[in-house]
Amino acid sequence: MDGKSLSQQELAAWVRLATVLELLPGVLDSQLRSDAGLTHFQYIVLSTLSEAPQHTMRMTALAAQTHATLPRLSHVAQRLQDLNLVERFPCPEDARATNIRLTAAGLQKVHDSAPGHAATVRHHVIDALTAEQVHQLTDIATAVLRRLGPHGATAASYTRYDLPATPPR
Amino acid sequence: MDGKSLSQQELAAWVRLATVLELLPGVLDSQLRSDAGLTHFQYIVLSTLSEAPQHTMRMTALAAQTHATLPRLSHVAQRLQDLNLVERFPCPEDARATNIRLTAAGLQKVHDSAPGHAATVRHHVIDALTAEQVHQLTDIATAVLRRLGPHGATAASYTRYDLPATPPR
DNA sequence: TGGTCTTAGTTGTAGGTACAACCAATCTTC
DNA sequence: GAAGATTGGTTGTACCTACAACTAAGACCA
Numbered sequence: 001m002d003g004k005s006l007s008q009q010e011l012a013a014w015v016r017l018a019t020v021l022e023l024l025p026g027v028l029d030s031q032l033r034s035d036a037g038l039t040h041f042q043y044i045v046l047s048t049l050s051e052a053p054q055h056t057m058r059m060t061a062l063a064a065q066t067h068a069t070l071p072r073l074s075h076v077a078q079r080l081q082d083l084n085l086v087e088r089f090p091c092p093e094d095a096r097a098t099n100i101r102l103t104a105a106g107l108q109k110v111h112d113s114a115p116g117h118a119a120t121v122r123h124h125v126i127d128a129l130t131a132e133q134v135h136q137l138t139d140i141a142t143a144v145l146r147r148l149g150p151h152g153a154t155a156a157s158y159t160r161y162d163l164p165a166t167p168p169r
Numbered sequence: 170m171d172g173k174s175l176s177q178q179e180l181a182a183w184v185r186l187a188t189v190l191e192l193l194p195g196v197l198d199s200q201l202r203s204d205a206g207l208t209h210f211q212y213i214v215l216s217t218l219s220e221a222p223q224h225t226m227r228m229t230a231l232a233a234q235t236h237a238t239l240p241r242l243s244h245v246a247q248r249l250q251d252l253n254l255v256e257r258f259p260c261p262e263d264a265r266a267t268n269i270r271l272t273a274a275g276l277q278k279v280h281d282s283a284p285g286h287a288a289t290v291r292h293h294v295i296d297a298l299t300a301e302q303v304h305q306l307t308d309i310a311t312a313v314l315r316r317l318g319p320h321g322a323t324a325a326s327y328t329r330y331d332l333p334a335t336p337p338r
Numbered sequence: 339t340g341g342t343c344t345t346a347g348t349t350g351t352a353g354g355t356a357c358a359a360c361c362a363a364t365c366t367t368c
Numbered sequence: 369g370a371a372g373a374t375t376g377g378t379t380g381t382a383c384c385t386a387c388a389a390c391t392a393a394g395a396c397c398a
Contacts, residue, residue, distance in 0.1 A: 075348090094345095
């Protein structure tokens with residue numbers, strides 16, 4: 001164990017962070033759900049695929065990059081496949097593996113929903129902070145991530161938030 | 170809309186925060202589940218009740234303080250009642266209302282599980298940060314909460330994290 | 339070659355949450 | 369004092385996630 005209980009200052013920080021943890025995901029989910037019919041996690045999956053070469057990845061690699069367990073990703077992939085946003089096919093090089101690829105409709109969905117999602121992030125998080133706080137937040141989150149498994153280091157992913165509204169071909 | 174897309178620095182902050190949002194709840198849930206058989210939210214409910222006078226609150230008040238919707242709280246209360254950790258009874262003053270009260274077993278459960286939960290919070294969050302960062306985090310989270318509805322201001326709740334191991338009577 | 343271990347992924351199931359529909363009690367207003 | 373609106377809460381359903389069990393293919397090794 002790590003010893004003593006939390007001080008006043010520590011408690012204040014934790015209570016506020018816990019509240020953000022409680023409220024922010026709901027805000028992200030509900031904006032994406034009502035505007036695009038997606039959960040935040042589904043959006044992350046589609047968005048991550050849209051950055052991959054050929055819009056294709058191995059299930060395991062996608063799971064790692066989105067910080068999901070494989071069963072979770074498998075269920076979500078099933079659902080996205082039912083919605084015709086992705087398709088899965090066996091990997092030629094390794095018969096155990098499955099590749100998941102964005103469909104044209106899936107790519108379109110990412111392009112359509114990205115601006116609204118980015119605006120939500122900006123409104124609820126970024127614009128609430130000063131430039132200095134944005135920097136502090138980066139350091140703080142990075143420090144916490146180092147305690148949350150080996151993921152921390154590899155968290156540098158999806159650039160898709162600033163995609164200029166380049167319409168798909 | 171809030172205009173432009175995210176800059177490099179803004180994106181870095183958001184990607185890291187989003188990752189924390191993805192990973193931290195799972196860590197909290199799984200520690201509490203394996204050590205106490207509770208979700209983080211169930212713990213918050215029990216913990217909040219343990220601070221209330223008579224260990225009793227109105228459902229609506231408890232929902233507000235825990236940032237839950239009433240249907241959500243109702244389902245959770247049902248489950249906690251099945252586990253004999255809380256009990257519900259009609260409010261004498263307002264026949265529409267329901268009071269929820271911690272049972273002796275529920276209070277015991279809070280006392281038993283608090284130290285392990287606090288240690289998890291300390292290990293994964295607080296101890297990852299400098300004292301200055303703890304302060305910065307408080308300000309950052311407070312600023313974000315102001316954008317997440319009227320809740321922000323009223324987030325100053327549960328002190329129970331530093332409860333000295335006072336065994337229940 | 340055959341046995342075992344590991345890796346990749348799917349499926350089943352149980353519990354959690356959101357949303358909508360619903361019921362009952364109180365308040366308002368005329 | 370009765371109609372309509374509002375408040376407090378529960379229930380039903382659909383979807384999401386974790387965890388465990390399972391299948392199948394590659395890797396390792398005697």
